[in-house]
Amino acid sequence: MDSPRKAPDFFDKDALCVPNNNDRFPPIALPAPPPRNLSETDGSAGEAVQPHLLESGAITHDLIVKSIIFDDQTIRKGFVRKVFGILMVQLLFTCAVMAIFVYHGPTKQFVRENFIVIILAMIVNIIVLIVIFCVESVRRKHPVNLICLSIFTFTMSLLLGAASSIMDSNVVLSAVVITTVLVTALCIYAVQTKYDYTAAGGVVITFVMILLVLSVCSFSMPKLVNSLPVSCLCAAIGCFFLIYDMQSIVGGNRAEQLDPEEYVFAALTLYVDVVRIFIHVLRIVQKFV
Structure with missing residues (x-):
């Protein structure tokens, strides 16, 4: 049996030993360990770092808030659920009021005999709308924001009910069904489209200017404004506004996104978009009946 092979002479056994610091192998300098508050979870690290950054001026409070708002999907989904919950209550209440005005005879008679109520409702509706749009502290402060939104919804429901009471019930019902289907399809498209x-900020400004011009012309040329082509144009503009507002609420990789604190403003914009589409669809359906 052969004996085990002997290691060659050039193999230095001392090379296997750990070198001393005095030898030709200097010690390796290691970096200092990170602070404890930075190595913890993201939540605790954020709490520890943010005050220091705020004091040094590196990060502003608005930047931190916006980062949390747009990156946290839980906050965004809760915001969307709240907006659509408020919107559903608004639309159901409006439909109930319109049904009373359309199918209840004494209510129709009351509107015809007390037209001053409709004028007051219109004035209050415009004032509340301007306050919610222009005063940020009102639309963000609870429960003032919900109270203003309730007043706006109530007055708008009275106006729509009064307008529907002078029309045929089948026309109103057809317009409601068409608007429901159209709004549902537009909301799905707004969420799914890339x-x-x-x-398109320039397009929005253009459409707003068109609506303002048509509003002014409605006093001097009502037949032109209520014509079928103009009604179709206004309905298309209303559909564009609905898609625009829907994407700004849902968020994602969008150029414009609403702050989750603006849930009342978001519900108001969607409600106005739906009402605008319903009014023009009602005019269109009336042309064919």
Whole structure:
């Protein structure tokens, strides 16, 4: 049996030993360990770092809030659920009021005999709308924001009910069904499409100017404004606004996104968009009946 092979002479056994610091192998300098508050979870690290950054001026409070708002999907989903919950209550209440005005005879008679109520409702509706849009502290402060939104919804429901009471019930019902289907389809499209409508700021300004001009012309040329082509144009503009507002609420990779604290403003914009589409659809349906 062969004996085990002997290691060659050039193999230095001392090379296997750990070198001393005095030898030709200097010690390796290691970096200092990170602070404890930075190595913990993201939540605790954020709490520890943010005050220091705020004091040094590196990060502003608004930047931190916006980062949390737009990155946290839980906050965004809760915001969307709240907005649509408020919107559903608004639309159901409006439909109930309109049904009373359309199918209840004494209510129709009351509106015809007390038209001053409708004028007061219109004035209050415009004032509350301006306050919610222009005063940020009102639309963000609870429960003032919900009270203003309730007043606006109530007055708008009275106006729509009064307008529906002078029309045929089948026309109103058809307009409600068409508006429901159209709004549902537009909301699904706004969420699924990859095109960012919120980036089309110039188109929004153009459409707003068109609506303002038509509103002014309605006093001098009501037949032109209520014509079928103009009604179709206004309905298309209303559909664009609905998609725009829907994308700004849902968020994601959008150019414009609403702050989750603006849930009353978001519900108001969607409600106004739906009402605008319903009014123009009602005019269109009336042309064919």
